[in-house]
Amino acid sequence: MGDDTDLLSFFAGCDRAAQRPWPRYRLSEGQWLDLATHLTIADWTLLGLWGDGDEVHVALSDAQSGEMAVASLRCRDRRFPSLASVRLGALRLERAVRDLFGLSAEGSEDVRPWLDHGQWPERHPLAAAPAAAGTSRRATDYAFLPAKGEGLHQIPVGPVHAGIIEPGHFRFHCNGEAVVRLEARLGYVHKGTESLMAGKPVAAAAKLAGRLSGDSTVATALAFARAVEAATATEPPPRAVWLRALMAELERVANHLGDIGAICNDAAFVFMQSEMTVLRERVLQVAGAAFGHRLMMDRVIPGGVAHDLAGESAAGIAALTRELRPHFAKLMAIYDGKPSLIDRTVATGVVRPDLVRRFAAGGFVGRASGRAFDARKRPGYAPYDALDFAVPVLSDGDVHSRLMIRAKEIEASLGLIEQILARLPAGAIATPIPPTAGEGLALVEGFRGDILAWVALAADGTVRRGHLRDPSWFQWPLLEVAIEGNIVADFPLCNKSFNCSYSGHDL
């Protein structure tokens, strides 16, 4: 095998399952080990890794051909060979698989529990036969990686934070003001979302998908809907496809506006926060008037959308883009003209391009460090193939770059919204999902990055197993790198520039 083998030909001899639109292969343990070996030389991206009964699935994509595939291994003795040594992004996913399914990644360097804090009534709750909870573990018991040296001290932060943000624990090892090591402990908002999806009709499961991470409700519901549509070979009506993109771009603009304001606020420039929150509020009000919900929750459903663009609201959205563009440009000129602000954001929280590639981090985290990946372009999905937009890429990987990627994406999204409004097809907004068995995979670009959705439907059309991989899984570990060597006071700034999802990650 050479390193130019493309993904699908690598799996040519494997047993193929009926997954759409990309194939899934059932591997023997030997084939899985071959895959692990080949990953050391292949330029394939790990998109996700999740459990399913006594099987473990890994989703991969081939950057060259743009193809995707899922490889599955049925675990003997509840073990599978770890992929974390060849794809770092798999490390925490494998820990989650063990917590939820009791399937252990053999050879992994990190076998600490991740989502399971010892507080659930049972262990391995998603396994066919969950285990008894056993001896109770205190919620605070966790072996943080040590940092040793003269004068080092620890700062524990969270899970309840000072701001209005989600819960998680950050453990800093510091030398005076400088951060020597940061380690995050997550899982506090684990709600068992995937266990609740099982056995539900797709419409009910879609509501749960829309609440994986509230700020990405449109994008996550879209990823789930596309996976269901792939599984059932359903084609949503053209108007629905375009309305989904309209909502997704409004969501992107609203979140990026909020993030830019919040980053500036953490550099003590409150003016920008105040102005940006007013713009964000305008977007949410227009979205609320157009789709009947400010965050557009439950508007994207399997088969289409649940809400047509109300009456005059297309004109309202058009007016919003006209108003937003010059106002936003003026604010960005102010950002650009404040040396004391730029001094805080430039060269702060740097993530090197090679690390972003190794973790396959998407969204503004990836694109600020030279990784051009955007799921709207590749693998691509309708209607973006028919729309004209640029994907901004920068290479410095600092807070400033992540902020500027957002700024450029806001401009691009405003352009997309105008194109969508100009070409919005007429017709139905939803088509029924036939109750049938099937497996589907989808990759959708949320504001934070690419969201993977995988669904397996039972013969009666209910969800047998649904899995959602939030972009934050591959971004959280990089935050720990970004803060290294920076001062503690810059942590909020770095953290905000990442704005990873806790709920999306914790499932």
Place this chain on the structure above:
Amino acid sequence: MWKTLARNLGTRPPAIDAPDLEPAHLAELAARLDQAARKRLGRSLAIREVDAGSCNGCELEIHALNNPVYDLERFGLRFVAAPRHADVLLVTGPVTANMREALERTYAATPDPKWVVAVGDCAGDGGLFSGSYAVVGGVSAVIPVDLHIRGCPPSPVELLRGLLALVDMNSRKG
């Protein structure tokens, strides 16, 4: 920036008028708030927000209360960084098993008299997440709740209504 600030000075602030109070909120509070507590806290309340398991949707709308359109501080309400400085805990989410202890400890760290406002449908009874192995239930399954603001998520206006009802009840005499 100075131009923007000067222009803002010359125009009407973007803030909306205070919304009308919800009789249901007032009734819920009347049954809960004791007279002594009302007297001591008056019209100025410090709020500590606690996400006990939410999807972050409620946090987005709670955040919006601080923007110049809703401008919560003009009503005497402000968010504080620590439970020790708080009069009110604003709690979102179905309470997850993994957040239960943190919520209990935050409640214990809040000085008396204190009130708890549960925000969002999930904070009521667990909402869509009730029945999960990882969810304990609504906020009242862990700490006593004085007011529940419904919605998924409640809009900033709905949040404002609930919080203003709290201030209103608190400043009533007799």
